[in-house]
Amino acid sequence: METLWFLIVAAMVTAYVVLDGFDLGAGVIYLGAGKTPAERQRIMRAIGPVWDGNEVWLLAAGGTLYFAFPRLYASSFSGFYLPLMMVLWLLMLRGIGIELRAHMDNPVWRGFFDVVFCASSILLCIFFGAALGNVVRGVPLGPDGYFFEPLWTNFRVNHGTSGINNGILDWYTVLTGVIALVTLTAHGSLYVAVKTEDGLNRRARSIAKWIWPLQLLLTVVGLIATVSIRPGVLDNYRQHALGFVIPLLVFGSLAVMMHGLLRQADKMAFLASAVYIIAMLGGAAFALYPVVLPASTDPARNLTIYNAAAGRHGLVVGLAWWVPGMILALGYFVFLFRMFKGKVRLGGEGY
Amino acid sequence: MDSALFVHRLHFAFTITFHYLFPQLTMGLAPLIVVLKTLALRNQDDTYDQAARFWARIFGINFVFGVVTGIPMEFQFGTNWSHFSRFAGGVIGQTLAMEGMFAFFLESAFLGLFLYGEKRLSPRAHWWSAVAVFLGSWLSGFFIIATDAWMQHPVGYSHAPDGSVQLSSFWALVLNPWAWWQYAHNMSGAVITGTFVMASVGAFYLLSGKFVEFGRIFVRVGVVAGLIFSVLQLFPTGDGQGRMIAYHQPVTLAAMEALFAPEPGAPLVLIGQPNVDEKKIDNPLIIPSALSFLTYRAWKAEVQGLDAFPQDAWPSNVALLYYSYHIMVGLGTLFIVVMVMAAFLLWRGKLFDSHSMLWILLLALPFPYIANTAGWMTAEIGRQPWLVYQLMRTADGYSKTVSAGNGMFTLLGFMGMYTVLGILFLFLMRREIEHGPRDASPHEKPTPVEAAGS
Numbered sequence: 152m153e154t155l156w157f158l159i160v161a162a163m164v165t166a167y168v169v170l171d172g173f174d175l176g177a178g179v180i181y182l183g184a185g186k187t188p189a190e191r192q193r194i195m196r197a198i199g200p201v202w203d204g205n206e207v208w209l210l211a212a213g214g215t216l217y218f219a220f221p222r223l224y225a226s227s228f229s230g231f232y233l234p235l236m237m238v239l240w241l242l243m244l245r246g247i248g249i250e251l252r253a254h255m256d257n258p259v260w261r262g263f264f265d266v267v268f269c270a271s272s273i274l275l276c277i278f279f280g281a282a283l284g285n286v287v288r289g290v291p292l293g294p295d296g297y298f299f300e301p302l303w304t305n306f307r308v309n310h311g312t313s314g315i316n317n318g319i320l321d322w323y324t325v326l327t328g329v330i331a332l333v334t335l336t337a338h339g340s341l342y343v344a345v346k347t348e349d350g351l352n353r354r355a356r357s358i359a360k361w362i363w364p365l366q367l368l369l370t371v372v373g374l375i376a377t378v379s380i381r382p383g384v385l386d387n388y389r390q391h392a393l394g395f396v397i398p399l400l401v402f403g404s405l406a407v408m409m410h411g412l413l414r415q416a417d418k419m420a421f422l423a424s425a426v427y428i429i430a431m432l433g434g435a436a437f438a439l440y441p442v443v444l445p446a447s448t449d450p451a452r453n454l455t456i457y458n459a460a461a462g463r464h465g466l467v468v469g470l471a472w473w474v475p476g477m478i479l480a481l482g483y484f485v486f487l488f489r490m491f492k493g494k495v496r497l498g499g500e501g502y
Numbered sequence: 503m504d505s506a507l508f509v510h511r512l513h514f515a516f517t518i519t520f521h522y523l524f525p526q527l528t529m530g531l532a533p534l535i536v537v538l539k540t541l542a543l544r545n546q547d548d549t550y551d552q553a554a555r556f557w558a559r560i561f562g563i564n565f566v567f568g569v570v571t572g573i574p575m576e577f578q579f580g581t582n583w584s585h586f587s588r589f590a591g592g593v594i595g596q597t598l599a600m601e602g603m604f605a606f607f608l609e610s611a612f613l614g615l616f617l618y619g620e621k622r623l624s625p626r627a628h629w630w631s632a633v634a635v636f637l638g639s640w641l642s643g644f645f646i647i648a649t650d651a652w653m654q655h656p657v658g659y660s661h662a663p664d665g666s667v668q669l670s671s672f673w674a675l676v677l678n679p680w681a682w683w684q685y686a687h688n689m690s691g692a693v694i695t696g697t698f699v700m701a702s703v704g705a706f707y708l709l710s711g712k713f714v715e716f717g718r719i720f721v722r723v724g725v726v727a728g729l730i731f732s733v734l735q736l737f738p739t740g741d742g743q744g745r746m747i748a749y750h751q752p753v754t755l756a757a758m759e760a761l762f763a764p765e766p767g768a769p770l771v772l773i774g775q776p777n778v779d780e781k782k783i784d785n786p787l788i789i790p791s792a793l794s795f796l797t798y799r800a801w802k803a804e805v806q807g808l809d810a811f812p813q814d815a816w817p818s819n820v821a822l823l824y825y826s827y828h829i830m831v832g833l834g835t836l837f838i839v840v841m842v843m844a845a846f847l848l849w850r851g852k853l854f855d856s857h858s859m860l861w862i863l864l865l866a867l868p869f870p871y872i873a874n875t876a877g878w879m880t881a882e883i884g885r886q887p888w889l890v891y892q893l894m895r896t897a898d899g900y901s902k903t904v905s906a907g908n909g910m911f912t913l914l915g916f917m918g919m920y921t922v923l924g925i926l927f928l929f930l931m932r933r934e935i936e937h938g939p940r941d942a943s944p945h946e947k948p949t950p951v952e953a954a955g956s
Contacts, residue, residue: 200614203569207610211602213576218599221591221666228580228587229901235581236912240919243570247926250566254930297584299903461592462660462668469596476603483611490619 152466153456156219157443159473161436163215167208168279168432169338169425174198174205176339178245178272179332180358182265184343188258190351191265195252196495197346202249204487206242211480218469222296222459223443230290230298231282234319238278245271273332280331284324287435288380289447291315296454308380314447323380330369334428337362337408341421346495352417359420360412367405370431374398377438381445384438394437400430509909510582510900515882516913517574519875520920524568526874529643529689530696531561532636537723539632543625553719554632555620556939557700561635562617563930565609567923574916582909586889586899592668593659594649596675601645609638643692644685651681653890654881655750667893680746684881687739690731691877694837695870697728698863701844703935705863708854713938718854721863725848729841735834741796747884748797751891753811754884757820758827759793761807767791768805776824781809818886826879833873840866 177198185191217224228235248268255261291298291314304318306325337359344355377384388394404427411420439445443459446452460466535557542550576598579587612634620628652658658674659667669675704720707713748755755761760776760783761768770792774783794803808816817823840862847853853860885891889899 200618203566204607204610204614206569206573207602207606210573210576210606211599214595214599214602217576217579217587217591218595221595222588224580224591224595225584225587228577229582229584229903232581232901232904232908232912235577236915239574239577240915242573243919243923246566246570247923250563251926251930254933297901297903299905461595462662465592465596465669468669468672469599472600473603476600476607480603480607480611483607487611487614490615490622 152463153460154441156215156460156466156469157436157440157456160212160216160219161432163208163212165429165432167205167212169428170205170208171202172335172338172428173342173421174202174339175272175276176335176337177343178268178339179276179336180340180343180355181269181272184340184351184354184358186350186354188261190347193347193351193495194343195249197343199249199253200491201487203246204484206246215473219461219466220443220456220459221461223454226292226296226298226454226459227286227290227444230300231285231319232299233302234278234282238275238282241271241275241278245275276332276335277328280328281320281324283331283432283435284327285319286444287327287377287384287439288317288321288323289314289445291317291448292444292446292452292454293448294452296452310447314449317447323376326369326373326376330373333362333366333369334424334431337366338421338424338428341408341417341424344417345421348494356412356415356417359408363405363409363412370401370405387437387440394434397430397434397437401427401434404430506902506904506906506909507897507900509906509913510904511896513582513909513913513916514578517571517578517916517920519878520924521568521571521575522875522878523871524564524571525639525643526692526695526871527699528561528564528568529639529692530694531557531564531700532632532639532696533693534696534700534723534727535561536629536632536636537727538719539629543629549715550719552939552941553716555941556716556934558617558632559934560931562613563927563934565613567927569610571920571923582901582904583889583899584901584903586894589666589894589899590653590890592662592666593656593675594652596669596672597645597649597652601642605638605642605645607638609635609642612638640689643689644681647685647688648676648678648681650881651678651684654684654885655680655746656890656893667890680750683739683742683746687735687743688877690735690739691870691874693731694728694735695874697724697731698837698866698870700724701728701863702865702867705860706935707938709857709860709864713940716939721844721853721860722848724863725841725844725853728837729845732834732837732841736838740831740834745797748805751884752806753808753815754817754823755797756806756808756811757817757823758880758884759805760820760824761793761805762809764804764807764810766794766804767802768793768797768807770796771828773828776821778820814887816887817884819883823880823883826876826883830873830876830880833869833876837866837870837873 177194181191181194185194213224244267248264248271252261252264252268255264285300288308289310290300301318303320304316306318306321308321308323309316340355340359340362344352344359347355404423407423408420408427411417411423441456442453443456444454446454535554538550538554538557541547542554579591579598612631615623616628616631616635619631623631652675655678656667657678658669658671660670662668700720701724704717704722704724707717708721744755747758759768759771760774760778762781767790769788769790771783772787772789774786774788777784791801794805795801797803797805808820844853844859844863847856847859887895887897889896
């Protein structure tokens with residue numbers, strides 16, 4: 152039962168990253184790819200009807216995490232207090248940027264909110280990547296299962312007795328932040344390419360093309376770095392050889408992405424990018440299981456799916472509403488994306 | 503008072519008070535938009551459709567502000583109240599997660615459709631999307647109320663070996679009688695905000711002689727619905743909620759009324775300042791025996807006073823609780839008076855020419871917000887010193903690892919951020935109201951820049 156909820160929460164977080172990832176990525180390239188106000192308008196129009204629905208996945212994933220693993224929620228949210236509050240402020244700025252931009256007639260203020268939107272998108276990508284890096288690296292859990300991390304200490308990855316000194320940012324989590332930025336930039340560029348035509352379409356595609364070698368390089372560096380700071384991540388792969396499908400998927404999807412880019416098949420490349428994200432996150436989840444929050448202080452303090460889960464009865468009851476709820480939610484999303492499918496055009500209602 | 507505890511309490515109080523300014527309007531407007539859409543469909547009249555679109559735009563702006571200020575609420579359970587989350591997450595995680603799964607997805611997906619999909623949908627399908635937004639926002643309200651109701655009156659739980667509580671009966675949690683009274687009272691309060699805002703904007707249009715045909719619709723719908731819900735707010739919902747408190751939190755009731763000594767035939771205090779040190783009310787204006795009747799339906803019934811309880815079980819701020827409660831009830835009474843007068847003039851066909859009544863409707867706008875806020879303060883201060891009634895004290899629930907300094911830093915950050923948000927919100931509202939409901943609104947007419955580019 153705990154394993155099932157681990158899979159559900161991991162799947163919901165992944166869905167959030169894949170979905171909000173493309174509108175975050177569209178925000179990253181927003182100023183670079185959109186050269187004229189009309190082109191920027193098109194990028195906005197491409198994400199306009201879906202971005203806040205995508206963000207709801209964060210809330211739903213957070214709510215489900217709270218429900219299934221209350222101890223993990225309590226410990227990680229209070230421990231990551233400062234960065235989470237900053238993520239909140241960035242999410243607010245970004246939402247306001249998108250919304251207000253549509254209401255501004257004066258090009259000066261439009262320009263201002265364009266920058267707010269782009270900058271907050273970039274920072275959010277880095278923060279989310281660093282957050283994942285923190286979870287993989289481990290946090291300084293105390294004997295009571297709580298911790299508090301400052302934003303940075305000495306930028307080293309510490310373990311054992313000095314594991315208590317870890318900060319949110321060190322060389323490893325900065326690296327994962329950059330990987331997330333690059334990944335989502337490619338993802339967002341491909342989404343914009345799918346949704347637009349002409350100059351903007353070509354420009355978005357060429358951004359993805361330029362970024363591809365960097366993404367390949369960082370994937371390799373990231374894997375090496377992860378194994379070097381936490382050799383234990385390979386344990387699950389050693390025990391279950393099936394796990395090696397995941398790295399195959401990672402590199403396979405990168406190959407398909409390039410193939411799609413060269414053949415100007417934007418949709419294929421975008422889907423490959425989605426598979427890449429799923430495989431990367433799935434690989435991390437597979438490596439951690441059954442641990443959900445490793446302790447950098449003492450492995451005995453690890454939070455696992457067993458010691459962090461809610462009561463058995465609650466978990467069973469939860470399935471009874473989660474399954475129909477999910478079916479409904481998927482239904483809405485399929486409907487919504489079909490309504491707004493195809494290339495965006497200007498004119499008419501909306502952003 | 504421990505300073506970290508104080509900072510964390512203020513942090514939550516500030517962010518939730520600001521947050522609830524937005525959902526109360528969206529939840530209140532949602533059914534009114536359905537009413538306008540229904541009128542449009544019935545009468546085949548485009549004026550109602552334009553009116554519905556106008557309120558949908560207001561709804562949309564409020565929804566965005568509600569979402570961006572709502573995300574911190576869910577986060578704060580973990581960030582600032584982690585000991586509470588660890589203790590109670592096994593129960594209230596249910597309702598909070600269900601809100602995400604059922605309400606948020608429904609509301610956000612269909613709001614996108616409702617706001618931007620009118621041209622692609624048939625009128626009937628568009629009507630359904632309005633209904634879906636209404637259902638989503640009201641479901642969301644229910645799950646939040648069910649969560650708060652469990653903290654007020656915990657049911658359906660059992661104690662786990664590690665000291666936390668776990669769900670033992672899902673239906674007890676969802677069918678908690680406290681939740682249903684509180685939900686009815688709260689949603690009626692939200693509709694009052696919606697109706698007063700609608701009537702206020704309508705009165706503004708009538709008084710300024712702009713968009714007069716819309717002003718009439720807004721005032722008519724606002725006043726009729728406002729009258730119904732102002733009465734429902736008092737009876738049965740307010741009455742039912744009050745008796746829940748009398749039966750399950752008698753000490754809270756005594757503090758709300760600032761009743762110190764137990765009294766048979768307890769009076770209802772209309773006005774007066776509680777003097778906690780001398781245990782009496784200064785300058786009282788009372789209705790004899792009324793409190794006993796309202797609570798127990800018997801004029802001579804004995805209502806327990808604060809003296810019957812040890813002082814550490816008293817709500818920690820009796821005076822603030824007393825004022826919150828009295829402001830809520832006093833304003834609620836005034837709302838009935840205003841709406842009865844307006845409805846009478848409407849029935850006589852004189853309302854649209856009555857400048858003084860239109861002025862009253864225009865200026866009434868802030869008061870439902872104050873009443874709703876005061877109502878929530880009554881509920882939350884009344885529960886003190888408990889975080890979960892008689893299971894966990896507030897002083898045991900906050901995040902011990904987050905220092906007062908870190909909490910103060912983010913509290914100040916939120917204050918700054920919300921000041922900016924508030925200014926932007928008012929700016930956007932003023933802009934929508936200035937543009938008015940007539941079509942060729944700013945969204946539909948391409949700006950020169952767009953037109954040049956496309």
